Amino acid sequence: MLLRTEGIVFKSFPLGEADLILTILSYDGGFLRAFAKSPRTTKSRFGGALEPLSHIRISLMGKEHSDLPRLTQADIIHSYQKLREQFDCFLRISELLEITMSLFGEKEHHEGLFQLLVDTLNYIEAEKESDSLRRFLFYKVRVLEKAGLSPRLQGCARCGISVGTFYFSEGSVICSKCKDTIADDNRTSGARLISMGAVNLYETIRTWSWDKLNRIMPNDKLIFELDSFLNLHIKYRIERGLKTRDFMYKTKTLATSSVNADKNEIV
Amino acid sequence: MSYGIIETLVSELMRLPTIGRKTAQRLAFYILSMPEDEAKSIARAILDVKEKARLCNVCFNISEEETCQLCKDSSRDSSKICVVEEPGNVSVIEKTGLFNGLYHVLHGSLSPIDGITPEKLKLEALSDRVKTDTVSEVILATNPNTKGEMTAQYIANLLRPYKIVVTRIAYGLPMGGDIEFADEVTMGKSFQGRNVI
Ligand SMILES: [Zn+2]
Ligand SMILES: [Zn+2]
DSSP: OEEEEEEEEEEEEEETTTEEEEEEEETTTEEEEEEESSTTSTTOTTTTTTSTTOEEEEEEEOSTTOSSOEEEEEEEEEOOHHHHTSHHHHHHHHHHHHHHHHHSOBTOOOTTHHHHHHHHHHHHHHSOHHHHHHHHHHHHHHHHHHTTOOOBOSSOTTTOOSOOEEETTTTEEEOTTTGGGSOHHHHHHOEEOOOHHHHHHHHHHHHSOHHHHTTOOOOHHHHHHHHHHHHHHHHHHHTSOOHHHHHHHHTTOSOHHHHHHHHOOOO | OOHHHHHHHHHHHTTSTTOOHHHHHHHHHHHHHSOHHHHHHHHHHHHHHHHHOEEOTTTOOEESSSSOHHHHOTTSEEEEEEEESSHHHHHHHHHHTOOOEEEEEOSSOOBGGGTBOGGGTTHHHHHHHHHHSOOOEEEEOOOSSHHHHHHHHHHHHHTTTSSOEEEEOOOOOOTTOOGGGOOHHHHHHHHHTOOOO
C-alpha cells in the first residue's frame, strides 16, 4: 500500500548506523511514525527534509495499518530553516511540539490541529522575535482546547460564582464556599490565584479568531503569568514535567520572572 | 547437537546494528565452521575491548590508557581543539590529514525534546580545557543537522567569555553529488557558506 500525504516532522530517533524513526504530524491522519532508510548518510536523497519542523510532502510504503511504514519519498514544502537556526526560538517551539505530542495519541486525527501548528509557525517566522512571544501562548491555549483540556478560569465549576482559586486537580476555579467538596489531598496539592488581567487575556485568546488576535499585544508580564500557569496545568494533566521546560531552566533561556512564576505554584 | 546454542548465538548477534536474522544465521553457521582458534580470538577481542577500552580523561575519545595517544602526542598543535559528537567522528577527521590539533568528544548532541540537556554532554570539561590550556581556536565539527547546530550555538555562547576564536566547519553539498538533487536547505547553506576562489 502506498500512502501519500503531507506533514510536519516533530522528532527523529536514530536507529542503527544511519537510519531514523520519525514522528510526523500528518495533515489528515494525526501523528504517524515512519522508518527512513539511511537519511543520515551524506549522500542521502532525503537531504535536509527530515529535520524537525520541516513541512514535507511524503510517500509511505507499508502493509495496511502497519505500525512502522517506510518513508520512500520526502519533498520540502517549507523548511522553516530560519526557526531552527535560532536557539531560543527553536527551544520554545520544541516545547509546543512536546506539549502537542503528549496531548494527542498516535493516528488520532483532530480537525484543525495541523493548521493551528502551521499558522503558528508562519506567524513566528514572519514576526520580530519580541512580537512573536505571544504566539507561543496563543498556541498553548488553542491546543489545550483541541485536546478538550482547557482550564476553566471563570466561574466556579460547582456553583458558577465568578470568583475563586484555581485548583489544578479540578482543572477549574472553585469558590471558597465550594472548596470543601474537593478531596483533601487535591486541595493541598496545588492551587493558584490568577490575576484578572491573565483571566481576561486567556478568555480573549480562547474566543477570538486568529485574525482578531493579531491586534492584541499583551505585555510580557501577563504573557509569563499565563504561560507559567498553563505549563503547570499541562504538567498536572499529563502527569509529568516537560523535558523542554527542564531544558529551558538548565540553559537559562526562560525569563527570570517566568522561572519564579513556575516555582511559585501553591497559594 | 542442541539447536538451542545456535539459536542463542543468532539472537546475540542480532543485537548488533544492521544485523538481521538472516545475516545473523549466516554468521552463526560460519562461526560454527571456523577453526576453534579463530573463533576464540574473535571472542577475546570483544572481551578486550570491553575490559580495556575507556574514555581518555582529557578529550573523552576511546582510549586504552588514561590519556589517549592523540592527547599524549607532543607533535600535535595543542592550541587547536576540534569538538565532535561521537568517538567515531575523530577517525574521519584524522583521515583527511588536514588537522593536527587535539579533539574533544561530547558523546552526543543537545536535544530539548529528548531531554538531552547540556550537563549530559562533556561540556563542562571543554570549558575547563579552554580556561586552563593554551587554546587559541575551537573548531565546532558537530553534525550539520538541527541537534548539531543547536549544540554548536550553545558552545559558541559558552566560550564567548574566553578570548579564543570559535569556528564552525563549512556546510555544503556532498562531493560526487549533483545540484539537481539537492534540497533547498542544503543548497541554501552551501550558498551562505560560499568562498572566493
Ligand atoms: Zn462555588
Ligand atoms: Zn585524548
